[in-house]
Amino acid sequence: MPWETRSTIVGRKATAALVAVLLAGAAVALAEAPQPPPKVPSESAAGQPLPRARVGVYYFEGWAGRHKLADTAAWAKNAPTHLTERLLKEFADREPIWGWRDDSLPIMEQQIAWAADDGVDFFSFCWYWSKDEKAIREDPKHTGLELYLKAKNNARLRFCLMIANHAGFLLQGTEEWKKAADLWIPYLRHKQYVTVGGRPLLIIFNPGNGDQAGFEYLQQAARKAGLPGVAVAACGEGSVTTGYTHRTRYNVVPGWFKGPEAHQYQELFEAHKAEWRGSPDQPCIPALAAGWDSRPWEGPEGYKPCWYYPDRTPEQFASFVRQTIAWMEKNPAQTTAEKLMLIFAWNEYGEGGWLAPTKGDPDAKYLKALRSVVRPDAVGKPRAVRP
Numbered sequence: 001m002p003w004e005t006r007s008t009i010v011g012r013k014a015t016a017a018l019v020a021v022l023l024a025g026a027a028v029a030l031a032e033a034p035q036p037p038p039k040v041p042s043e044s045a046a047g048q049p050l051p052r053a054r055v056g057v058y059y060f061e062g063w064a065g066r067h068k069l070a071d072t073a074a075w076a077k078n079a080p081t082h083l084t085e086r087l088l089k090e091f092a093d094r095e096p097i098w099g100w101r102d103d104s105l106p107i108m109e110q111q112i113a114w115a116a117d118d119g120v121d122f123f124s125f126c127w128y129w130s131k132d133e134k135a136i137r138e139d140p141k142h143t144g145l146e147l148y149l150k151a152k153n154n155a156r157l158r159f160c161l162m163i164a165n166h167a168g169f170l171l172q173g174t175e176e177w178k179k180a181a182d183l184w185i186p187y188l189r190h191k192q193y194v195t196v197g198g199r200p201l202l203i204i205f206n207p208g209n210g211d212q213a214g215f216e217y218l219q220q221a222a223r224k225a226g227l228p229g230v231a232v233a234a235c236g237e238g239s240v241t242t243g244y245t246h247r248t249r250y251n252v253v254p255g256w257f258k259g260p261e262a263h264q265y266q267e268l269f270e271a272h273k274a275e276w277r278g279s280p281d282q283p284c285i286p287a288l289a290a291g292w293d294s295r296p297w298e299g300p301e302g303y304k305p306c307w308y309y310p311d312r313t314p315e316q317f318a319s320f321v322r323q324t325i326a327w328m329e330k331n332p333a334q335t336t337a338e339k340l341m342l343i344f345a346w347n348e349y350g351e352g353g354w355l356a357p358t359k360g361d362p363d364a365k366y367l368k369a370l371r372s373v374v375r376p377d378a379v380g381k382p383r384a385v386r387p
Helices: 003-032 085-089 105-117 133-138 140-150 174-188 212-224 265-273 314-330 365-374
Strands: 054-059 120-127 158-163 199-204 231-235 246-248 287-289 340-344
Touching (some): 105 140, 120 140, 140 158, 158 174, 174 212, 265 287, 287 314
Parallel strands (some): 054 340, 120 158, 158 199
16 A cells, blocks of 8 residues: 555544544533523424423322221222212212222223323322332322323323322431332333423422432432433422422412311412412422312311312313413423423312312313313314223
């Protein structure tokens, strides 16, 4: 090979190597530099208009398992864990159209279809801690989550976890938070898991005992699992220093344990609205209640009497959803680019907050109200055929 040719080849190789080094350095610099949040598209991949907001609904699985009175009370023989005699007899209109039990795959697939058709973007499943991992696996309150993961139509609806960090299921100390994080990671990696700014969303009830070292471990574990980190939302006040990246609420209940007084649904909405505040450092995911009336769960072994809000209507609910979205559109620096919002709840029949179709609302008027605001392009179109 002539020397000139060899020199040319060597020169080209050197140039290519230098370019590769420069490109690699640029890539590292870009990776380390703060990145703007991902742009939220205005249309879906199919060219359809996206909903005005990404609406999540809390899903409480109290409607599976075996009731503690199953062997001693006739009414409880086939009852799920959180059914009460008062709910069964005095508030029978709250019974879902599929019955009080929802612990079967066909019923979960029906629920996914109802929710997805009417503007719900994701279920936020309540998840309960225990020091005994076997108890976590066998907890009937996780039945809905596991059925969702098996549902053949779960691609229609996303999901996230709401960690029910309260009495009886309270996470205490760094080691418990670390063990819980290891259990959460497989869910966070699921393709249908909700993300905020590219990070999976984890909601923490009762954030006051959040553990900074535990959250740091969670972030490290997420990155080891190939995730860009975790968006951790506090239900209430949670500091950025501790590790809370967002704020939201499960619900807000004026008149908690203050006696059985009837109040206006408007008051309940105003209490939630007062909690809508965020910042670029800790965006707010605004929450809204579909209602509150815990009388079926009140009694000697249940809640103390609370205020309740019996005058709710689908029209009021639609107005409140509209106002929630308007707040996000007016205050983009205080909320998420995805316009996430949360509703209490899909199926809190005992506490009086639900959107699921019931015997008292077989036409799902509240879901239709949600659809009219979030997916106005779909108003008048038939719902999908139920599984």
